[in-house]
Amino acid sequence: MEELKKLNKDCYEWLKKIPPQHWSRSHFTGRAHSDVILNNLCETFNGKLNEGRDKPIITCLEFIREYLMKKIVNVEKAIGKCTGPLTPTAMQTLENIKKKAEDYRSVFCGNGKYQVSGPWMDQCAVDVVQQTCSCRKWELTGMPCKHVVATIWEMRKNSKDVGIPETWVHEVYWLKTWKQMYSFKIEPINGRSMWEKSVCPTTLVPPKHGVTIGRPKKKRRKSAYEIDDMVKGNSASRILQSVTCSKCNNIGHNARSCKGQKASAPSGSGKGKGKAG
Template sequence: MCEVYNGKILDGRDKPIISALEYIREYLMRRIVKVLKVIEKSEGLLTPFAALKLETIKKDTAFYHVQWNGGDIFSVSGMPCRHAVAAIWNMATNGRRVGSLESWCNPIYTMARWKQVYAFKVNPINGRSLWVKSQVPTTLTPPNHHKQVGRPKKARKRSALEVEEMTHSGRLSKKHTKGKCGKCGHVGHNTRTCKGDGTV
């Protein structure tokens, strides 16, 4: 969640505090409206992402064989894996009441919980000229500003965990990432292995 938050406020993080808060407020307004439009078009018990993930699990389940011992039904946390889905289907085949497969998912994946999360609305506010004047007698003056040498940094500071993952060369690991060729612009190779036609 912190990574997503840092990514979304990148354009507003270097603004003054009031302007940065206003940037975040406007983003939340747009985000909530965008999600609500998706919710209106969605059907079923689970959210679209959860439903798509469950369909993938169902396809993988077809290759599993279950040996049932006739015991009790056990609930699962999160989303049932393909092994759990195979067991649920097997219990249904043997006459056990298991309900719909979607009902075995954690409530956090349901449409009801998704609607609950985005039920709060962020309202617009009046301009700064219409704000109520503070009755506090103390006047807060801005601190003395000294312009630093060079271009100001916009990227966030890396966490201790990220620093720990740094390689000996001083760069973050590029494992599971695909590089982009600086010559032709295609993904999957670099300038050293580029053949000029966009192929690897």
């Protein structure tokens, strides 16, 4: 934080007001078993719904239901082709960790604790009983870090029945867990003509809707924080920038949407005119 304060004091003051457990990996609880601090997952899902966003409510919900119905089946087919104890992504991640762990050395300290050292003066303490590492990656992600993998290999050298590193991965990465997550199905339903009639005595009519100018919007509404970032980064859209009408010279609209407003008189008008002699 002190380095950030030297770099940008405004950013330091803004970030200091937010509890660190909401933005700093060093203060995450580890309950989610993920160190991702972005909302990429929901943004990806949100992007898949662009096609049905401009549809009426029922049609939009039907679009989402059909998308999820097909998505579950496609994922189930992909799971059927997988082998091994972990998901393909988790297996690849663990293999990369194993390659890094080859350069580390683990020393037993007693009481299930190990001191693990490697290149670039990287040294951490591993507790296999509490399943923690001082780098906190094992605790945050549920995936054994390079220090833990080196420790597991050291334990196996001493004829300890500890299994392979894959058995130390949290169950959220297991292939069995992935199968359970997609074990449910979205059942097909009949068409609208076969739906049961509602017993509600009130007839719901659509709200009054006027024809808007221009192409219908499909992008989601940006939050106030995103708009502030766009303005500070000089990337604001035309909607956020001031527009001057070429017909009436008023600010806030263009000539296409001009309704003939009278231009306000400029300040200081009439000054400097001489009197008729």
